[in-house]
Amino acid sequence: MSLMRISSPHAHGTFSTGMVMRQVLLATVPGLFLLTLFFGFGTLVNVAWACIVGLACEALALSLRGRSLAFYLKDGSALVTCVLLGIALPPYSPWWLIAVGVASSILMAKQLYGGLGYNPFNPAMVGYVVLLISFPLQMSSWAPPRGLGDVPGLWEALQACFLPAQYDGLTMATPLDILRQNQGLLMEDLWAQSPQLGRWAGVGWEWVNLAFLAGGLWLLYRRIFTWHAPVAMLASLSLMAALFYDGGSSSSGGSPVFHLLSGATMFGAFFIITDPVSSAVSVRGRLVFGALIGVLVYLIRVWGNYPDAIAFAVLIANFAAPFIDHYTQPRVYGHKQPKSPE
């Protein structure tokens, strides 16, 4: 009987990082389904191509760094990054656009910093911002939703991706664009004039957001993350929208409901800002982190010049995370208050 010498604890829970990642992937299914339903196969093709490129990039970086491919690819973190970026990109994006974005995410934002766990910025959002700055035209063309135009099929989607020169798809301004470009119309009139705005926040968008909300709530139920950051973000975004709603006047920034259910709000709140690596760590820290993102999203959406604001808001908050951590240490057992940071 040869006995091991091993440090306590000897018992371990059954949870694993791979399980976390797989559950996040699973939780994107309702949102992906509704995106496909309303905007066609574009997003699915994005996601599939992004995953292929992403795994290749990850494998390349790992082998250059001399790490075990099997062990690190199995954690599923690269897949999560690629799926999230694929969802964020406009459907029917060309293959090279997706490849550049994914390479920026995996190689630059993740592996150059030391791989999983060491990236200060959300990799998917770094990839998104690189593309947004480099290729603004491609990044701001979004397909029209079902009911307002023809929804391309799978074949057209593949063509758009891999033979972009031969594809000539329709694009249409998103509800966020319409609101930003509104000149002098009352909210009521704007809604009456623009069929894309749908009932609250845009045809298709409302449902897509609700689907991502459902996926996020399931992750909350599974205790993959805590409620603090998403709730703080949604609350501060709603508060900002309510403050500047202006009774629906021509200079209104849009109602809280519009902001909650438009663009990438729910996707951002439950799938992007909850990335634990690049966010603040303590409970209070995550509240501050989420609230900061909510405010930034509103500011950039209403007074900024980009199609959506989640990516920039998240990256700015990533910058702030170590600072937030420094000032939000929890009170430790037996201490009066958190140690004052020097």
Place this chain on the structure above:
Amino acid sequence: MRRVYDFHGGIHPAENKHQSVRSGIRSAGVPAQLILPLSQHIGAAARPVVTVGDYVLKGQVIAEAAGHVSATLHAPSSGRISGIEDRPIPHPSGLPAPCIVIDCDQQDLWTPHQGVADYRDCDASELLELISSAGIAGMGGAGFPTAVKLMGKPGRSVKTLIINGTECEPYITADDILMRERAADILEGVAILQHILQPEETLLGLEDNKPEAIAALREAAASASHVEIVTFPTKYPSGGEKQLIEILTGKQVPAGGLPGDIGIVCQNVGTAVAVRDAVIYGRPLISRITTVTGDAVATPQNFEVLLGTPMQHLLDLAGLQPERCERLVMGGPMMGFTVTNPQAPIVKTTNCILAPTTAELPPPPPAQPCIRCGLCAEACPASLLPQQLFWFAQGKEFEKLEQHNLFDCIECGACSWVCPSHIPLVQYYRASKADILQQRRDHAKSEQARERFEARQTRLAQEDEEREAKRAARKAAAEKRTQLATQEGGEDPIQAAIDRAKAKKAAQQAGTGTEPAAAASALDTLRQKLEKAEQRLAQSHASGEDAKIVAALEASAERLRGKLTEAESAASEAGAS
């Protein structure tokens, strides 16, 4: 119902307690050999008072407490001392340590012993002395000498006495079975503790996963209502002293302080029974209840076992299947440590021996990177940020670690248990604590060396100064002596020579007539000398001395006369001019 509080964090690992409570407490009997480590408690190791070859009786003192925080050791059975030597002991280091080895004669003969007639007639110090001489140390796991803990700080009263029956670690049932079978004994022990401490209230706390123990205690407490039995939801690590205090009172022990600082004393149920045996029957602590469990033993159960019994003896009694056992743990699966030699003995703090199969407690998979998911922070009962501590521990940032309160970590293992990346967090914290303590010791040492060096420098400088001062003093004394000699007109040839030289010069000056006063005195001197010479001449004439001498005297008188006339004429000339 008393209000119970919750503490932050905690986890719910599989309890695995039912396996070992199917049967009652069984005696493990007397093994062939007992091995008694001199250090089974927190504090200084005991000092042996027997020598190899001595015959000892059961209950006889074999090593006495060395200092205040230490514990006496007794022979658990009768037999002959066959060695006082290093043996494998149950310790995380795995290093052997000094032990007293007894070859048992299987007679199990008691040394005469007797308890007190009625503890209520004894005062606290008397009872503390009894507890101390019985060698009782905390039976819950830490093994702090009980008498020292009960003594507390002088002048501080105890508000709440807490009896810990929580036993929150998975697998362990030693306290559970004790509460089921010996509830009355526990309450008797508690009554003695109450008599010593005079607390305002006494609470016996245990988790709600022990319904049989709760029923037994409630029944026993019904007749003597001095103890309140408090139950609370099962959650690991509610049996930690700090956590139990928070659950029962809502108070937190101040960081770096002791429960006594907030008027609380905690004692384990097993300790209460040991106190009872010592006070009422005069029996020292020579046995305890130990759970032997895990899938690698055929019949998991609890044993009443003599201290010093080799673990192998118990494992054999429980039916160990060695081929299925890859690790042996003393304590539970959360905080226990591995024992690599099954010949290591049962000590005062051995509440459990766990012999798991690999399937039951598989070795942890290789660690993945920390993704800062925060599950550890949610689980931490001390409200620490384990993910940040891990980050700083990896970077050996000791200042940051201390600022993030590393030393408030109780090493309960909840963070490692929940970690999805299977990072051995507690191991990092232990290593960092050890590094920091080592650094502090090194710092203290270098500080001491610096002080010693500086003290030496000061001493040398002082010696130099003293020497200098002595030299100066000698010089001054010499000068003073000279001065004194002159003042008293004593012989001082140098001074006399100087005076003569001065007089001569003056005479010469007088000769040149430049100084009338000096000349006058020189004249006087000459007159006196002449007078003396004439007197001398007259005397020699009268006494009829030698003609030669007389002639010489006459010649000198004549010369003096000539000089005088010369000087007188010069003086008159000088006076005229």
